[in-house]
Amino acid sequence: MKRLTVPRIRQRKGGEPLVMLTAYTVRQAQLLDPHCDMLLVGDSLAQVIYGLPHTVGVTMEMMALHGAAVVRGSYHAAVIVDMPFGSYEGSPEQAFDNAARLLKETGAAAVKVEGGRVLAPTIEFLTQRGIPVMGHVGLTPQAVNILGGYGVRGKSEEEARAIVDDAVAVAQAGAFSIVIEGVLESIAIEITGKVACPTIGIGASAQCDGQVLVTDDMLGMFERVPKFVKRYQDMSGVISGAVKEYADQVRSRSFPTPDQIYAG
Ligand code: KIV
Numbered sequence: 001m002k003r004l005t006v007p008r009i010r011q012r013k014g015g016e017p018l019v020m021l022t023a024y025t026v027r028q029a030q031l032l033d034p035h036c037d038m039l040l041v042g043d044s045l046a047q048v049i050y051g052l053p054h055t056v057g058v059t060m061e062m063m064a065l066h067g068a069a070v071v072r073g074s075y076h077a078a079v080i081v082d083m084p085f086g087s088y089e090g091s092p093e094q095a096f097d098n099a100a101r102l103l104k105e106t107g108a109a110a111v112k113v114e115g116g117r118v119l120a121p122t123i124e125f126l127t128q129r130g131i132p133v134m135g136h137v138g139l140t141p142q143a144v145n146i147l148g149g150y151g152v153r154g155k156s157e158e159e160a161r162a163i164v165d166d167a168v169a170v171a172q173a174g175a176f177s178i179v180i181e182g183v184l185e186s187i188a189i190e191i192t193g194k195v196a197c198p199t200i201g202i203g204a205s206a207q208c209d210g211q212v213l214v215t216d217d218m219l220g221m222f223e224r225v226p227k228f229v230k231r232y233q234d235m236s237g238v239i240s241g242a243v244k245e246y247a248d249q250v251r252s253r254s255f256p257t258p259d260q261i262y263a264g
């Protein structure tokens, strides 16, 4: 099966909803790939893989290594890699150098950056030089030190206007798609109606052109998750149960059995 391309993703505006999940490792990518249009190597790997308090600590090396693993484990989905905090905000040139490195070292199709109007010149710079960019507006976790937390965005009319203006600027700058995270539903609907590229919602609206979740959240790997996460499985319970059974069997010498032994 041929890999989904950025132009084909763009063409899905208003059509069948786009399916995106995060992936960080090769086996995870292999399991998600047949069902997804896009795999996002999210900088949420900060919390999910590395136990960091937020995404500000993520490095280019982390994104490059996990991005390469996800590309190796996928054949059908387009792979998008998050640009880590500090790798693109300084200037369009800085962003280009780091985005080019990520595409070269991973084989991914595109990068994602957080931000609105301020980043429009950078998104245009990259897009015009061969690097497809996905935008990300609303709740932008890399700005945690400015926002002070991860609460829903757009509750005041002024903030709502700013988020819509951000999304429109990012789309006009050439973003092929935009993640809308953690906003009042009316804002997500307004943006989806206004921009020409597909919107991907997370804590946004079913009317977005697609949806994304952090895979480990939807699989029930964490105790505490935001309201917008739906748990499709209790993987914590599945894993705890299996590990407890193994531990009990080791302690009672009922593992290994003759089936797992090289008799001689
Ligand atoms: O890092 C991430 O997982 C993300 C998605 C939640 C959109 O940016």
Ligand code: NA
Residues within 6 Å of the ligand: 042, 043, 044, 082
């Ligand atoms: Na992210």
